[in-house]
Amino acid sequence: xxxxxxxxxxxxxxxxxxxxxxxxxxxxxxxxxxxxxxxxxxxxxxxxxxxxxxxxxxxxxxxxxxxxxxxxxxxxxxxxxxxxxxxxxxxxxxxxxxxxxxxxxxxxxxxxxxxxxxxxxxxxxxxxxxxxxxxxxxxxxxxxxxxxxxxxxxxxxxxxxxxxxxxxxxxxxxxxxxxxxxxxxxxxxxxxxxxxxxxxxxxxxxxxxxxxxxxxxxxxxxxxxxxxxxxxxxxxxxxxxxxxxxxxxxxxxxxxxxxxxxxxxxxxxxxxxxxxxxxxxxxxxxxxxxxxxxxxxxxxxxxxxxxxxxxxxxxxxxxxxxxxxxxxxxxxxxxxxxxxxxxxxxxxxxxxxxxxxxxxxxxxxxxxxxxxxxxxxxxxxxxxxxxxxxxxxxxxxxxxxxxxxxxxxxxxxxxxxxxxxxxxxxxxxxxxxxxxxxxxxxxxxxxxx
Amino acid sequence: xxxxxxxxxxxxxxxxxxxxxxxxxxxxxxxxxxxxxxxxxxxxxxxxxxxxxxxxxxxxxxxxxxxxxxxxxxxxxxxxxxxxxxxxxxxxxxxxxxxxxxxxxxxxxxxxxxxxxxxxxxxxxxxxxxxxxxxxxxxxxxxxxxxxxxxxxxxxxxxxxxxxxxxxxxxxxxxxxxxxxxxxxxxxxxxxxx
Numbered sequence: 149x150x151x152x153x154x155x156x157x158x159x160x161x162x163x164x165x166x167x168x169x170x171x172x173x174x175x176x177x178x179x180x181x182x183x184x185x186x187x188x189x190x191x192x193x194x195x196x197x198x199x200x201x202x203x204x205x206x207x208x209x210x211x212x213x214x215x216x217x218x219x220x221x222x223x224x225x226x227x228x229x230x231x232x233x234x235x236x237x238x239x240x241x242x243x244x245x246x247x248x249x250x251x252x253x254x255x256x257x258x259x260x261x262x263x264x265x266x267x268x269x270x271x272x273x274x275x276x277x278x279x280x281x282x283x284x285x286x287x288x289x290x291x292x293x294x295x296x297x298x299x300x301x302x303x304x305x306x307x308x309x310x311x312x313x314x315x316x317x318x319x320x321x322x323x324x325x326x327x328x329x330x331x332x333x334x335x336x337x338x339x340x341x342x343x344x345x346x347x348x349x350x351x352x353x354x355x356x357x358x359x360x361x362x363x364x365x366x367x368x369x370x371x372x373x374x375x376x377x378x379x380x381x382x383x384x385x386x387x388x389x390x391x392x393x394x395x396x397x398x399x400x401x402x403x404x405x406x407x408x409x410x411x412x413x414x415x416x417x418x419x420x421x422x423x424x425x426x427x428x429x430x431x432x433x434x435x436x437x438x439x440x441x442x443x444x445x446x447x448x449x450x451x452x453x454x455x456x457x458x459x460x461x462x463x464x465x466x467x468x469x470x471x472x473x474x475x476x477x478x479x480x481x482x483x484x485x486x487x488x489x490x491x492x493x494x495x496x497x498x499x500x501x502x503x504x505x506x507x508x509x510x511x512x513x514x515x516x517x518x519x520x521x522x523x524x525x526x527x528x529x530x531x532x533x534x535x536x537x538x539x540x541x542x543x544x545x546x547x548x549x550x551x552x553x554x555x556x557x558x559x560x561x562x563x564x565x566x567x568x569x570x571x572x573x574x575x576x577x578x579x580x581x582x583x584x585x586x587x588x589x590x591x592x593x594x595x596x597x
Numbered sequence: 598x599x600x601x602x603x604x605x606x607x608x609x610x611x612x613x614x615x616x617x618x619x620x621x622x623x624x625x626x627x628x629x630x631x632x633x634x635x636x637x638x639x640x641x642x643x644x645x646x647x648x649x650x651x652x653x654x655x656x657x658x659x660x661x662x663x664x665x666x667x668x669x670x671x672x673x674x675x676x677x678x679x680x681x682x683x684x685x686x687x688x689x690x691x692x693x694x695x696x697x698x699x700x701x702x703x704x705x706x707x708x709x710x711x712x713x714x715x716x717x718x719x720x721x722x723x724x725x726x727x728x729x730x731x732x733x734x735x736x737x738x739x740x741x742x743x744x745x746x747x748x749x750x751x752x753x754x755x756x757x758x759x760x761x762x763x764x765x766x767x768x769x770x771x772x773x774x775x776x777x778x779x780x781x782x783x784x785x786x787x788x789x790x791x
Binding site: 343364366367380385386387406407409410423425428430451452453454467473474494495497498511513517518538540541584585 | 693729730731732733734736737738740741744762763764765768
């Protein structure tokens, strides 16, 4: 059972533990605490082989078959995106999905374990009176156990939404983590000839333009509740801070003299940090969501930029040139203490605090160019995660399992995604112009629908 | 004739800028609490001009041009030359530096002289960076460069109220190539007459 999910060295130990667990949890179909399949804090995760046959067309109609094929594609792509799974080739399956049973009682699990599948997702499609019914089940093929099963009803055009929801359940039951499937990404693209903010789904789908300033627009930042995006724009001729509601046409502008830039929302609050230079010196301030100054957070003659908050909102990492080169510092907002985090090299910028709280990713320049690196919040063990092209603007997925960044590794600047340990680096999307500055949102919930 | 119109157009711009410099300065609220509300999110003002509006605008400019041409004086021509001299001349900075070099001081002295001779003129100093660094930091560094140039001019006796600064960070490179030569050209402060 659990042996199949770990490497050889752990096998015996896991096997013993596995028996204990299965004894402890007999006949519990939806055991809540079964998060031990995938430990996302492990850097060298073995990908779990999963089989996702084409969904079964229950009545065998053409629309059901079509939906079943499309659905299996979307589900496969979605789960593959996480980096946790290796998708088995459907052509090698021993089972005809249109004839086989899709429930626990009817499945011959041996057919799947022989193919190498450790997990299996089956689904049945019914389309009746223009309403889509989808039954989906995730099985552990070695334990011959259903991990989660769900039934969904919706409009046929809601197929992707339904499948993303089940993918979310799948990842939740395997990792204990809600996953990223209803998160969005904001980024900058030059497609119109101007830098504008665009939004898309977690996987680069459903791209839409968000700002239309016909100017230079930069540095999008999501509020925790995903209702607001703050950003910098030159729409009024100089870099001002815009705090804009995502859905409604309302917002606030901070347009003091000088820079009004680099917003970072305080987790769980309608407050944000930003660099303002109206005093003649660049300092980071804490602002209300309406753009009013609550207090000054830095006090230093040199450059202070790029704030990022710890998940509890008590500490802020930022970039300062106070020691003569850009380095990353952490300020404890309660007691005011500041300590320097980076000591390697003379150019460390763009910190992003992990939503899990323990890591900071940042961009670091040396002779080979700009690369994404990661360190502990105590500055320990910096590791370089990228090695090709110029790489900048790291941003964590809301569950801390993945990192977005921009890179010139294929020529023009594009947005890429990798696991939190630098694995599976790939381009997120392909659009005209250049893309930069990606920022991952929290789960958007239902207010986006 | 063509040349004459072109020259006239430049001078028109110059005159227009001089006239507007005195009155168009942005009012800054003393407590620094300049917070706008919803208006700028109304995208109506960003719409493109219709072809008729464009044509009307162009006609208006051409007509004015002919009138202004008659009022050119030698002094204005001289001013335009002087202006041209340093408007095309930037000052340059080292990597991750906002320190005014001796070469830059030479240029800034010319700028100061011009500003002294033209007390009604105000100026925007743009700070720029090469694109090797990261965008946020460069935006801040560009502002430091513009502020360093402003501080130098103020030390030369120019009132700070005549000197606006704006940073474009790495957003407006003069030379988009990725070579040492191009990077050196892009690490600059640029002067624009208002």
